[in-house]
Structure formats: C-alpha cells, structure tokens
Amino acid sequence: MVIQDNIQAHNETARGTHAFHFQHIGELLSRKGLDVQGIVEQIKAFQIAIPSWALGTGGTRFGRFPGGGEPRSLEEKIEDVGLLHQLSRSCNSISLHIPWDVPKDPAALKQHLQTQGLSIDSVNSNTFQDQPGQLHSYKFGSLAHTDAAVRRQAIEHNIQCIEHGRALEARVLTVWLADGANFPGQQHFRRAWQRCAEALADIYRAMPPDWTMLIEYKPYEPNFYSMVIPDWGTSYSLCQFLGQQAQALVDLGHHLPNTNIEQIVARLMHFGRLGGFHFNGSMYGDDDLTTGSIKPYQFFLIFNELVDAMSDPAVRNPPLAWMIDASHNSKDPLEDLLQSVQNILNTYAKALLVDRAALAAAQEQNDVLAAEELLRDVFATDTRALLAEAARQAGGALDPLGAYRSLGIREQLITQRGKNSVATGL
Numbered sequence: 001m002v003i004q005d006n007i008q009a010h011n012e013t014a015r016g017t018h019a020f021h022f023q024h025i026g027e028l029l030s031r032k033g034l035d036v037q038g039i040v041e042q043i044k045a046f047q048i049a050i051p052s053w054a055l056g057t058g059g060t061r062f063g064r065f066p067g068g069g070e071p072r073s074l075e076e077k078i079e080d081v082g083l084l085h086q087l088s089r090s091c092n093s094i095s096l097h098i099p100w101d102v103p104k105d106p107a108a109l110k111q112h113l114q115t116q117g118l119s120i121d122s123v124n125s126n127t128f129q130d131q132p133g134q135l136h137s138y139k140f141g142s143l144a145h146t147d148a149a150v151r152r153q154a155i156e157h158n159i160q161c162i163e164h165g166r167a168l169e170a171r172v173l174t175v176w177l178a179d180g181a182n183f184p185g186q187q188h189f190r191r192a193w194q195r196c197a198e199a200l201a202d203i204y205r206a207m208p209p210d211w212t213m214l215i216e217y218k219p220y221e222p223n224f225y226s227m228v229i230p231d232w233g234t235s236y237s238l239c240q241f242l243g244q245q246a247q248a249l250v251d252l253g254h255h256l257p258n259t260n261i262e263q264i265v266a267r268l269m270h271f272g273r274l275g276g277f278h279f280n281g282s283m284y285g286d287d288d289l290t291t292g293s294i295k296p297y298q299f300f301l302i303f304n305e306l307v308d309a310m311s312d313p314a315v316r317n318p319p320l321a322w323m324i325d326a327s328h329n330s331k332d333p334l335e336d337l338l339q340s341v342q343n344i345l346n347t348y349a350k351a352l353l354v355d356r357a358a359l360a361a362a363q364e365q366n367d368v369l370a371a372e373e374l375l376r377d378v379f380a381t382d383t384r385a386l387l388a389e390a391a392r393q394a395g396g397a398l399d400p401l402g403a404y405r406s407l408g409i410r411e412q413l414i415t416q417r418g419k420n421s422v423a424t425g426l
C-alpha cells in the first residue's frame with residue numbers, strides 16, 4: 001500500500017495550523033534558551049519497535065473481538081509496521097515472537113523488510129505455552145523446571161530463537177519467563193533461582209558476541225503466588241551472574257500499583273544495566289492499555305529519569321531497545337499503536353525540555369518547591385507541534401491518527417484481507 005502521496009496531501013490540509021503552533025512553541029523554547037531544531041532532531045531519531053503480536057486484536061481469557069483486516073502472515077505483519085512507520089516515521093523495526101513468527105524464507109523476508117524501510121529489533125522466546133508436538137510440557141515451568149529434560153528443551157528453544165534472529169540480522173534475545181508457583185510450598189525459591197540462572201547461562205554462551213540478552217521481570221501472572229523473576233532486583237542479579245551481554249528489561253505493565261518505576265529506571269541505569277524498555281499502559285497490572293493513557297505524569301517522571309541518565313556522560317548504560325508491548329482488545333490495533341507512539345514521543349519531548357542544570361541546583365539546595373515546579377512546568381508544556389514538525393521533516397504525517405482515518409487504511413485492509421482474518425499467534 002503506497003500512501004506517501006496521500007500523506008503529503010493530508011499534510012497540506014493542516015499546514016497552516018501546524019505552522020502557527022510550531023512557531024508558538026519554537027518561540028517559547030527559544031526564549032528559554034533551548035535549541036528547537038536540536039530537539040526536533042532528537043525526536044526524529046527516537047525509534048520504537050513494534051511487536052508482531054500487537055498487530056492483531058488482543059484478547060483476554062474471556063474473549064476476543066477482531067475488527068477485521070488483521071495480518072494473516074508474517075509478511076503482512078511487516079506491511080502493517082511499514083504503514084505505521086510511513087505515517088509516524090518513528091517505528092522502523094519489528095520484534096518477532098518465536099514460534100508465532102518463524103521465518104520460512106529469511107532471505108525473502110530481509111528483502112521485504114528492506115522495502116518497507118524496517119529491520120528486526122529483537123527475537124522473543126516463548127516457553128510459557130506448549131506447542132503442538134512438543135516433547136515436554138511447560139506446565140510447571142521451563143528454564144527453572146525441576147526436570148533437567150524440560151530445562152534442556154527450553155534452552156534449545158532459546159538457542160533456536162538466536163539462530164532465527166541471526167538469519168535476519170537481529171542482535172537481541174528477549175527472555176520473559178512464566179516460571180513460578182501458584183501456591184505456597186510449591187517451589188523452592190533458592191533452587192528455582194539457581195536452575196534458572198544456570199539455564200540462562202547455557203543460552204548466554206550460545207549468543208554471538210555482539211548480541212544482548214534482555215531479562216524481563218513480572219511480579220505476578222500467570223503464576224499468582226510467586227514468579228521466579230518477579231522484580232528488577234532478580235533481573236539484575238541474573239545479569240550479574242551472566243555477564244555484560246545480559247541486561248535488565250523494564251516493562252511498564254510489570255509492576256504492582258504505585259511502584260516507583262522512575263526510581264527503578266534510575267537505579268538500573270546507574271549500574272549500567274538497563275538494556276530494554278517495554279511501553280505499556282497500566283491501571284492495575286499488565287493491562288495492555290495505550291501507553292500514557294492512565295498515568296501520564298508518572299510516565300513523564302519515568303522519561304525524565306531515562307533522559308537524565310542518557311544525557312549524563314558519567315552514566316555507562318548501553319543504548320536502550322525501545323518497544324511497545326501492548327496488544328489491545330477494544331481499539332483498532334493500528335490506531336492504538338499510533339496513539340501509543342504519539343504519547344511516547346510527546347513524553348520524551350517533554351523530558352528533553354527539562355533544565356537539568358537548574359534542577360540539579362534546586363536539588364542541591366534542597367529547594368523542594370523549585371525542583372518540583374521545574375518538572376511541572378515542563379509537563380504542562382504542549383509539545384505536540386514539535387512531534388508534528390519532526391514527522392513532517394522526516395516525511396511522515398503531521399497528524400498520523402487523523403491521516404490513518406481519513407485515508408481509510410483499515411477499510412482498505414479489510415478489503416484486501418477480509419473481515420474475518422486473524423493474526424497468527426494471538
């Protein structure tokens with residue numbers, strides 16, 4: 001679907017209004033001594049990976065209500081991400097879930113990615129479900145299972161993921177484990193950690209030297225009494241056990257309510273151990289809501305810590321892999337992703353505006369009010385015209401969601417793929 005010309009035509013209709021807004025914010029920021037084009041360049045450079053499993057309508061255990069036109073193959077998933085990227089110019093990669101997205105013809109797939117201006121971000125292993133024909137069950141765990149044969153099968157699966165990733169020039173393996181216990185007494189905590197660590201070490205040794213293993217944590221679900229990797233401390237301890245190619249991954253939906261996620265982010269970056277970030281929107285838990293839809297101020301405070309550490313030369317943290325990890329069940333998945341991308345960029349843009357020298361001075365002087373007001377002032381600044389300008393300069397849409405609707409993209413996808421097409425994997 002070639003939509004470039006249509007995007008430009010759509011931009012024409014909003015050009016005057018955009019120029020007005022951009023001039024306003026430009027002047028405001030210039031008066032504060034900020035380099036407006038420099039900020040626009042940083043927004044343009046910020047790229048968010050889209051996971052293959054977010055392109056179909058998400059489900060809950062109670063039901064699934066697909067809206068039609070879902071991608072029927074990995075190739076169509078790539079085309080959907082290509083569409084998002086054409087509109088926003090901010091999502092130039094896709095994350096694959098193995099075995100949902102096993103590439104059958106890697107050479108052809110690489111060509112297909114290139115045509116869309118995309119690359120593979122990470123490969124994600126799946127040992128939380130049993131696959132047809134699988135020898136051993138993951139019912140009681142995978143890498144931390146009591147049975148060495150089950151652990152071996154899970155290790156082999158992860159090594160296979162690395163092989164699939166290598167064929168597509170990926171460099172990141174993301175591991176999230178469902179291992180844990182539903183009842184007290186079910187699992188020996190220390191032995192479970194040790195089995196998990198040693199199994200991860202076997203996978204770690206199979207990684208090429210330029211690869212990173214991201215270790216994701218989650219406090220509960222699917223196991224409700226304990227998870228083997230429930231928190232950032234456990235991820236961190238496993239990274240320390242494994243070596244420098246292992247990094248912790250923070251998923252916004254993987255914390256208990258009111259957890260101070262911004263502090264976790266700051267800690268991990270201080271230790272040089274934050275490798276990846278999954279965007280999600282959460283009210284209670286892993287809710288998969290649109291990023292930034294529920295607690296925008298907290299989201300800003302998290303981004304404030306990310307940008308603070310990223311802009312501090314004393315912090316030795318590798319560049320982060322950014323990905324949206326949400327799969328919506330009541331919105332059009334592509335609209336939900338565009339909305340998330342806009343919310344992420346907007347919040348990032350705000351964090352870029354923080355006067356770090358003034359904030360540091362207020363903190364050193366224990367001027368509580370001044371420090372807080374610096375953040376609140378930035379949070380209240382409307383940065384949307386900066387995003388629109390970044391997208392315009394990069395060839396995208398001034399208003400990606402508006403363009404998506406007015407170009408009738410979902411309707412076209414339904415015509416092409418049918419009303420009842422179902423994305424693989426979900």
Ligand SMILES: [Mn+2]
Binds near residue numbers: 251278325
């Ligand atoms: Mn995640």
